[in-house]
Amino acid sequence: MKKIMYAAVFSMLILMPLFWGCGNNDEEYVRVDFSDSVNVEEQPAVDSERPRLRAAVGAMISPRETFESYREILVYLSREMDMDLEFVQRKTYEEINELLGENKIDLAFICSGPYVRGRDAHGFNLLAAPVVEGDWHYYSYLIVNENSPHESLEDLKGKTFAFTDPESNTGRMVPMYWLHEMGFCPEDYFSDIIYTYSHDNSIMAVSKNLVDGAAVDHLIWDYFHKSGSDITRNTRVIKKSQPFGIPPIVASPGLSQDKALELKEILLNMHLDDRGEEILASLLIEKFVAAEDQWYDSIRDIYGTLKNCEDQDAAKP
Secondary structure, eight states: OOOOHHHHHHHGGGGSTTOOOOOOOGGGSEEOOOSOOOEEEOOOOTTOOSOEEEEEEOSSSOHHHHHHHHHHHHHHHHHHTTOEEEEEOOSSHHHHHHHHHTTSOSEEEOOHHHHHHHHHHHOOEEEEEEEBTTBSEEOEEEEEETTOOOOSGGGGTTSEEEEOOTTOIIIIIHHHHHHHHHTOOHHHHOSEEEEOSSHHHHHHHHHTTSSSEEEEEHHHHHHHHHTTOGGGTTEEEEEEOOOEEOOOEEEOTTSOHHHHHHHHHHHHHGGGSHHHHHHHHHTTOOEEEEOOGGGGHHHHHHHHHHHHHHHHHHHOO
C-alpha cells in the first residue's frame, strides 16, 4: 500500500506565500488537491445584450497563476469578437474536455495529451497553437532538486515522484513510457506517487524536497526559470523527452463555423497588433499558427503503446 504521509505535507503548501493561488491504477496513487476548482468570470453589464465568449484554460499551472497569465489574452479575444468574457477554470484536464464536448464553453487552451485523448470523444475543433522560440514543439523535463545526487531516471528507483494530471502528456504519460521502455510500471518503480494537478505545483514539490522527482512541461519550467522565479531556483533538469506538438487552442463543436473561423483569424494575426504582441510577449509566445492534427501523432503512439501494455496486463491470469 502506498504511504500517504505526503498528503498532509502537501496540503500545507496552500498556506505558503509561494503558492499563487501536456498503468492507470490511479487508486494506488496519492492525490493531492493543491486548490479547489475555480470559476472566474468577467461579468457583463446587467443590460448587456452582447453574447458571451465562454473560455477555459487547462490546469497546466495553478489557478491564480493561470488566471493572471491568460486573462489578458482572453480579454483581447473577447473584445475583438465583440463579446463579453466568461472565464471558467476546472482542476482536471478531463473536466475541460467534458465542458467542450457538452458545449458549455466555446474555447479552451488545453494540453496536448487531452487533445489527443478527447478530440474523437468530444469532437472539438483544432484552431491554433503557439510558437515559442521559433518552434511549435514542446518537451517533457525530468527534474530533481538542485542539491539532489540523482542524475537519471534510474537513480529515482525506490524514490518519491510527482505526476501532474492523469491525462497529462508531459506530466504523466511520457515518464510512464520511459519506465515502460525500462520494463517497469510506476507503482512498482517509485515508493510513493502523488498528483499535483499543475506543473508549477510539481516544480515546487521538487524545489521544496517534498518529492525526489517530477516530470513537467518544459514550457512552464522555462517560463519560470527565465523570469527569475524562485519556483525553479532549486531544481535542475536531468532528462529531456522527444519533441511533441505544442498544447493547442481548440473550439467547442457547438461553436458555429463562422465564429470558429473568426477566432482563428484573430489568433493568427494577434502578433501583428501592438496590444496583441505585448500580451503574447508577456507569455513568451511569438505568435499563433494554424495547428495541424498530425503534429500530435507521436503522442498517439505513446498512448497506443501504453494502452496495449495495459490490455496485455489485464489479460494475464
